[in-house]
Amino acid sequence: MDMWKCHAGQKQLPVPDxxxxxxxEACRRQRLVVQQCVACQHYRxxxxxxxxxxxxxxxxxxxxPGRGEVETFCVYHSELAGPAWQPDxxxxxxxxxxxxxxxxxxxxLRCTDPGAIAIGMVVQVRFEPASEQIMLPKFVPVAASQIPGQA
Ligand SMILES: [Zn+2]
Structure with a gap:
């Protein structure tokens, strides 16, 4: 279909600028870094x-540290982003x-059971190699037993 024209066969990778x-570069070392404004301390x-x-x-x-929670999510059941996503x-x-x-x-969000995902679910970053140069930060659910204050 014509809608795949911009997704030629492969998953698109980020191009660092x-x-x-x-x-x-931090992702390659399996570290998550965020910019903070020196003037007003705003993270972005x-x-x-x-x-x-x-x-x-x-x-x-x-x-x-790469821990956070799901604010919203979408489960894809067809390869809308291109045919390279079919195996996923x-x-x-x-x-x-x-x-x-x-x-x-x-x-x-890497999860064996997409039906179990919910808004507010606690997740942790995990880095996955996508090419020789690029490690992608993805997230996995954190078991309740690993969250302080929960059973
Ligand atoms: Zn600022």
Whole structure:
């Protein structure tokens, strides 16, 4: 179908640029980093040259432990993103709110039972190699026994 024209056979990979290079280099070391504004302390994601809160260009990179919760999600039962996704069906795309920095991250949620996913589910980042250069941050559910304050 014509709708696949921009998805030629392979999954699209991120292309690190001037703003995101530090983020992708950290992912290669299996570390999640988020920009923080030096002027107003606002955390932001995705990486950008200016703080969206105060427009300052001064930034620092902060490590985030990669734990958070599902804010919303979608279970894909067809390869809408292109035929390369066919072997992954069904797969889950989720918006994750990271607890440490508070930023939202759009990612894939790896789960053996998509029917068990719920808003508020606690998840942890896990890095998966996508190419020689790119490690992708994805998320997996955290067992209730590993969450402080829960059985
Ligand atoms: Zn700021």
């Amino acid at each position: 001037e703003d995101s290079l530090v983020f992708w 994601f995705p990486p950008s040259p200016l703080c969206p809160a105060c427009l300052s260009p001064r930034l620092a990179w902060r490590e985030d 069906l069904p797969y889950v795309v989720a918006v994750i709110r990271l607890w440490h920095t508070g930023v939202q991250m759009l990612s894939q």
